Amino acid sequence: MSTALPVRRAPDATAILLMIGLCAVWGFQQVAIKGANVSFPPLLQAGIRSTIATVLVWLWTRSRGVALFRRDDTLASGLLAGVLFGGEFVCIFLGLALTSATRMVVFLYTAPCFMALGLHFFVAGEKLRRVQWIGIALAFGGIAIAFADGFLHPNPDTASTWRGTAGDALGVLGGVFWAATTVVIRASPLARVSASKTLFYQLGVSAIVLLGLACALDQTHIGTITPAAIASLAYQAIVVAFLSYLTWFWLLTRYMASRLSVFSFLTPIFGVAFGVVLLGDTLTTRFVMAAALVVIGIGLVNAPAGRARA
Template structure:
């Protein structure tokens, strides 16, 4: 696998496709929630995705290495992953895709703030500080937008924000613990395996497990399983080829596309004010993730 110094057209197309898939998956989760209880859906997705991951490892000859050596941080990774999707799936059950996505994909903002105090070499530069200010202003503006408020609830918005914090915790766990030394497949196994157990166990606490699922909901579940397993592995494949900063620069696309999908497919209210807030968040995320070349 040839390592490249910059993003090329093939890599850019792959990242745009990946961002669009993640954005569309937000719509799929919301639609699928009509047939399954949100937490049960997240757990069932993890169960099926673990099976798909093991099949992938069997067919590709890849191994789940280092599971015992990184057991503690691996379990933490799985618990944080479980929390992330308890928050996100319930958020999408209670608020619009547009509002949930802009809050959930604000994760780089909170990760940058935390990393400034915990990770060496991650001090805030003036450019990144400007990105933080713009992105946070965009989040506040989005929450205050009256047009989009009719499609969501404050409780759902808060859950989406909590999901972003859990996601940031996953990133920090990978950076700060021995779980970074194991393979990508092993990291994913910890996340899917632990969440399959945790989410399924706690799902009865969140209401009915089934909400009369139909063919559309089962199809949505299948799509989510593929995204949860193969989508993550595809992203790691790109990370192995292209610079991490170039990959991160595309992260603004997911909330932008999610808002578009929510408006086009679910008829969610999106006014000019909300689009302005989204633009601030997108620009802020680009400034936060951009790295100087040396």
Template sequence: MNAPLHRESPPRMTFTAVLLTLSICLLWGGNPVAVQFAAKNLPPLLIASIRFLLATGFMYFWCRLGGHRISITRQQLPYVVGGGILLFVQIGLFHLGIARTSSSHATLLINTYVFWVMVLESYLLRAALLSRWKISGLILAAIGVVIIILSSLGQKEQLDQPTLRGDVLLAFSGLMLALKILLTKAAMPKIASSPFIFWHDLIGMSLLVIASLTFETWPGMEAFDMVSCVSLAYQGLCVAGFCFGMQAYLLQKYSATSISVFSFTSPIFGVMLGVAIRGDEFSVWFGLAALLVAGGIYLVNRPD
């Protein structure tokens, strides 16, 4: 009689890994706020192009400092091309959407990718198991996100006014981000994280430049004031460079689900920064939603 098969569980995240993941979430939470500052003077696809031009340069030096070979094999090519195309679609939708909504809406809707990662990794790829506790935590956190969105209905006129069109674009961007994360996870046994991110940044950036040249009118150099330049540096070096590189490194060690559940903190960071810096409308419902999200994170990560 054959012995029963046991699915090997991914390693539990260390305290250092959790802190690093939360730091990434904090930086990501501030990204929509940074984009809004640059969007005052620059068109959305041009912002995305410059952002990933900086990210590509960051990853090139990251690879050089880490001693990673940038060259790739023919077998690795489909992964980096697929990652670059998904990056182009996801980032393009993100920047087009955020130009039509508030940073608070953006940081909430982009993080719906967590739901897609869990569903696809658990039920389609069969790469992770969701216990009743984890499913309960996911539902609890989802309720928190819904409350935040509903509490924003009927907002007064504000600096960054939300629109349905912008929100829909951001929701689709969240789906594309989930697919890109799972592709990155699949690519990690085939290619090291640093050269993968470098090539996927380079391909995505090239496609964004082509799209921007085709559909947008580029402004003059006077549009690149100090605020816009700082915003672009934050987006390109901190978020698109450091965050994507660190996330790929973590995906080499832990499951996509284990990492993604912490991104529920990113909407909290993003809403706080949006309210404090961009003047987004705040409601007491945000406090209740934050508690629900925090409770969901605890249930998802508690031992089964």
């Protein structure tokens, strides 16, 4: 019996269209969170989202006969990945109460740069190439410019200026948590189990963490529930946390991960566009330059090795 690993090919038209769709879905997520904030406190909203998605993943794995509770030495790493995943969404949901969706998506999507750094130090065979170091430098330069933009174009209310800066910082911290989750998955026994089990760990543990924090911080008081808030929450739980993640993992089983990851630069572009068009977020020239540096940096960090040498 052959034990050869499946050959993953370069993305074809189907994969490219799916990746563009996924990036649009992920870019819209910040807008959806803002839409539900009027009815649900941030941490409660995040906890409900993870809870619904956990149930959906469990039902899906049951229908396919995938074992989730078999002993395989993944419990410790699974719990850690879940806590880190929960930390990411604490930062996103709290941060979006302080800063705009356009700024949040740019700061959050510095995550690929933090991932590359983490994998470089903790996972064998993931050493950074020169072009990736350049990409990281550009992305971090973009972060610095974006932070400076918040102070050079402050809100007349000083307290509001500092609130926005805190929201921006939470976006960066969310990217760090996202990157740390990926490093734990790649460097632990989770790398050898099904993607659905890894996703179940992330969603299930984060649901407990987020709902626990919501109770501890008194974020359980629901406001007036509107159809838009319900639609936003359903979008986050069903479309983003369940369908889009499963589609992403399905793509990873068939296509080269390095080529798929290149598309991640589209997500902040979609996020900024949605924020401007749907939420009326304003952009300064300096912030547009900062976002461009971050997007270029993401593209360089995810550049396939063969292309980088060409």
